[in-house]
Amino acid sequence: MRLVAGWANQMRNFPLFRPIILSMLMASYLAFGASVFQLIEQPIEHRLQEKVDHLKAVFLEKHPCITGQ
Incomplete structure (x- = not known):
């Protein structure tokens, strides 16, 4: 009794089939x-960027001889 379909049997004869599938699975993983890491860290990053912008604005107000570039 054969459990493997015809196309799957042909793919097994292709020597790069398994590494290609594993590479695609690794890339998607x-x-x-x-994307999960970015979703978790995004709110913290926005708060930190706002804090840095505020500190920069305060510093530039105190030191007018320095440009904001």
Whole structure:
């Protein structure tokens, strides 16, 4: 009794089939992990950027001889 379909049997004869599938799975796993990490860290990053911008504005007010570039 054969449990493997005809196209799957042909794919097994292709020597790069398994590394290509594993590479695609690894890339999708990494992309998913990166998107989850970005969603978790995004609010913290925005608050930190606002704080840095505020500190920069205060510093530039106290030191008018320095440009804001």
